[in-house]
Amino acid sequence: MSKLTFLIIGSILLLLCVRASYAENRVSATHTSAALHEGEGTYYFYNGGGHCSVPVPAMFTAAMNQTDYNGSQACGGCVKVTNRNNGKSVVARVDDSCPGCNPGDVDLTDAAFAQISPLEAGRIPISWDYVPCDYPSVLLYFMEGSSQWWTAVQVREQRYPVSSLAYRESGSTGSYQEIAREDYNYFVERSGMGTGPFDFRITDIYGHVLEAGNITLQSGVPINTQQQFPSMGTSGVINQADK
Template sequence: MRASSLFSLRNLGTAAWVLTLAACSSSSEEIYGEIRALGDFRGGIATWYDATGAGHCGYDASPNDMDVAAMNAPEFSNSAVCGSCAEVEGPQGTVRVRIVDSCPECASGHLDLSKQAFAKIAPINDGRVTTQWRLVSCAVQGPVRYRIKEGSSEWWVGIQVRNHRLPIQKFEYQKNGSWVEVKREPYNYFVASSGMGPGPVKVRITATDGQKLEDTLPEIKAEKTFDGAAQFSLQ
């Protein structure tokens, strides 16, 4: 368990996300440069904790990218929100954060921000402030990436999608000419309990707005990360 500040309300745990595709396709889908709004602003609160960039979503620590946050329990949705981004407006500023963790004790609308992110919207000593926030596209660089989980083999494999501009709704792989959907686990890996073979493996990911990307993973090898061929569009 990671260190937490006085103002954090949580420990690691499982939770459920109730943000729906309908919410992500509201009338406020505006484009701001390289950022696309994925829903309307809604009221909420923000606290802070001593984040590292790692957490329930299974990402590596990110010391050079500390504008991160944990999603409240009702909206974490079995890790479906992991890697998504949110724009948060506080009393003294605005910050865009990437969701890397869950906050099981936080109620709907509550974001637990990294200390660095919280400092951009309010004084650290405030600890807890009223905000409004909405989901937005992530300002990522380069193509999507695929991380093969430790312990994976041709007989059991976990794959995590990283560096995605839009939230991931579905992961599939091709078997005997047909697409097979892979279950997403609470720790943010898509796990094929019977494996996908040694590779190459053709995979397909679908964003919450319906966009699809297809890639071929050259092999299934534990702890390897492969770049995809493209990135989701803002349009």
């Protein structure tokens, strides 16, 4: 084998190794960003009125950094936050955003922070990921003042964060219409949705789809869909006929 041939073969093998390593690193990075996040944990005093525009729950709550808040997509999601110094964990629901936080950071309420660290620490290294919220069924809520001419709808008490909401007139065989999401955690149809009733298609961040039919426009009243997203490991469409 000539020296030139040896060099060419060596270069090809080196290139293949680099590409394989690059692909492996990309897969690892994708998994980390989709499942386990790392950042810093802090705390603040919270009495309601968070960016997610939801009632204060009985459970612990947290404010999410702007990147992972993702235009209010994180709202209502439950996160398991672990103190990387001691391994202690706490579960909190995202009810607010934290504009001053860096990507990966979570600002816990003081009561939640105290479950994993003395408050005196102030700032701790954390890891976190989404876990299922323990709610029996998803609620829909039309903002007070909603009408056939201007309609704002919120999804509450979902098992996992919601990625999209769409609607159509009940009984229609037409396509669902996606509703634009606002950063205060409402899906808003500025020209109105009509008088209803409506069928809604709710999709979570893992691709689970829930369909709730014959929903009437009731402003300011939580509406129980009698349905909930499946736990991880299952997929498909859930509708009232399946209940």
